Amino acid sequence: MAETANPRPEDEVVEIARDLIRIDTTNTGDNATAKGERAAAEYVAEKLAEVGLEPKIYESAPGRASVACRFPGADPARGALLLHGHLDVVPAEAGEWTVHPFSGEIKDGYLFGRGAVDMKDFDAMLLALVRDWKRTGKVPPRDLVLLFTADEEAGSDYGARFMVEQHPEVFEGVTEAVGEVGGFSMTLPNDLRVYVVQTAEKGLDWLRLRATGRPGHGSMLHDDNAVTRLTRAVANIGQHRFPVEMTPTVRQFLESVSELTGVEFDPENPDEAVAKLGPIARLVGATLRNTANPTRLDAGYKTNVIPSTAEAVIDCRSLPGRNDELEATLKELAGAGIDFEYEIRQPGYETSFDGALVDAMAEAIRLADPGARTVPYMLSGGTDAKAFATLGIRCFGFAPLKLPADLDFTALFHGIDERVPLSGLRFGVDAMDRFVSKS
Numbered sequence: 451m452a453e454t455a456n457p458r459p460e461d462e463v464v465e466i467a468r469d470l471i472r473i474d475t476t477n478t479g480d481n482a483t484a485k486g487e488r489a490a491a492e493y494v495a496e497k498l499a500e501v502g503l504e505p506k507i508y509e510s511a512p513g514r515a516s517v518a519c520r521f522p523g524a525d526p527a528r529g530a531l532l533l534h535g536h537l538d539v540v541p542a543e544a545g546e547w548t549v550h551p552f553s554g555e556i557k558d559g560y561l562f563g564r565g566a567v568d569m570k571d572f573d574a575m576l577l578a579l580v581r582d583w584k585r586t587g588k589v590p591p592r593d594l595v596l597l598f599t600a601d602e603e604a605g606s607d608y609g610a611r612f613m614v615e616q617h618p619e620v621f622e623g624v625t626e627a628v629g630e631v632g633g634f635s636m637t638l639p640n641d642l643r644v645y646v647v648q649t650a651e652k653g654l655d656w657l658r659l660r661a662t663g664r665p666g667h668g669s670m671l672h673d674d675n676a677v678t679r680l681t682r683a684v685a686n687i688g689q690h691r692f693p694v695e696m697t698p699t700v701r702q703f704l705e706s707v708s709e710l711t712g713v714e715f716d717p718e719n720p721d722e723a724v725a726k727l728g729p730i731a732r733l734v735g736a737t738l739r740n741t742a743n744p745t746r747l748d749a750g751y752k753t754n755v756i757p758s759t760a761e762a763v764i765d766c767r768s769l770p771g772r773n774d775e776l777e778a779t780l781k782e783l784a785g786a787g788i789d790f791e792y793e794i795r796q797p798g799y800e801t802s803f804d805g806a807l808v809d810a811m812a813e814a815i816r817l818a819d820p821g822a823r824t825v826p827y828m829l830s831g832g833t834d835a836k837a838f839a840t841l842g843i844r845c846f847g848f849a850p851l852k853l854p855a856d857l858d859f860t861a862l863f864h865g866i867d868e869r870v871p872l873s874g875l876r877f878g879v880d881a882m883d884r885f886v887s888k889s
């Protein structure tokens with residue numbers, strides 16, 4: 451009888467990432483048009499069940515599906531590690547791409563497709579890894595909770611937040627979580643490779659401002675105009691530059707990079723230090739301060755009618771622990787007669803870059819890419835981690851990818867011709883294997 455060899459995880463990771471890209475999971479932010487998450491969840495559940503794990507699918511609304519599964523470890527008393535990835539992707543306009551965004555085409559050593567780096571690559575790494583361990587009888591040092599979520603790209607209400615609020619039992623015993631956005635390599639100006647580990651994330655504070663005034667005819671003298679009041683507030687907010695407030699994560703990032711490159715870092719002027727970092731500047735520039743960008747205006751319905759209300763939306767991103775301070779500043783800038791209402795308010799989080807799990811990341815990277823280093827950083831955008839952090843879980847972004855020095859990786863997120871190097875996927879499974887073995 452012929453014996454069939456087990457598939458190798460470095461082959462499976464490519465195959466699975468490709469399969470997942472081919473399931474169009476476009477999240478439009480609207481339940482009526484968001485699609486594919488149920489099909490992707492079923493695919494993932496099948497891959498887990500096939501090797502003897504017991505996945506469960508959770509639907510928050512018709513078609514909005516997440517999958518969770520526990521992989522029992524050697525020492526359950528140690529608490530569990532949550533490994534998570536989202537299944538949805540942002541929309542892609544096929545006409546703008548050189549290949550079809552959902553064809554999963556492979557060319558020039560890259561797997562192309564929406565979700566290739568955000569984040570079906572990591573979903574595939576997790577699946578390839580646990581399938582290999584189950585097949586070969588390898589047991590993780592402690593319980594792993596695998597979670598593949600819906601709706602990350604539209605605020606997580608139908609995915610991570612739903613799971614945290616409605617199914618807290620899934621997270622029982624979880625002390626730490628590992629997901630996006632981190633673990634990828636960046637090449638410093640002196641050719642040293644650093645792998646950035648996300649240890650902090652800015653908050654998401656979407657504020658709706660409403661001014662009210664006396665309605666009237668546009669031909670009359672008028673001193674209580676809602677549009678005038680609102681636009682003054684919006685202009686004040688848009689022109690305001692928040693002061694630099696260096697958090698422990700950002701300080702550690704700049705100190706580490708400065709030490710590795712020899713580029714001097716003046717703590718009194720971190721903007722200058724960041725500007726010298728080349729492409730990395732975009733990654734960390736917005737993490738030095740709160741930001742508030744006006745993005746929408748809504749007022750009036752007829753040229754000769756002064757409306758009684760006028761509204762604007764401000765996209766604010768607060769440093770961890772600074773959201774109240776941000777609001778107070780905005781109220782001062784807006785002046786009297788403006789009401790504030792949050793469309794979304796998700797505070798940021800920050801954890802320290804230390805402990806056994808952080809050591810395991812550093813060791814995994816050292817072994818997989820000798821000479822490389824791990825450094826912490828703060829993400830200015832948002833991920834599912836904000837939801838998990840509300841349960842007191844320490845969250846990290848660590849989805850290892852070794853990347854070519856000249857690849858503008860951060861531009862690929864939500865970008866045209868999103869793609870991931872096949873070698874990066876294989877590297878990722880290897881690094882995750884080393885990391886989870888020591889977790």
Ligand SMILES: [Zn+2]
Pocket residue numbers: 536568569602630
């Ligand atoms: Zn993502």
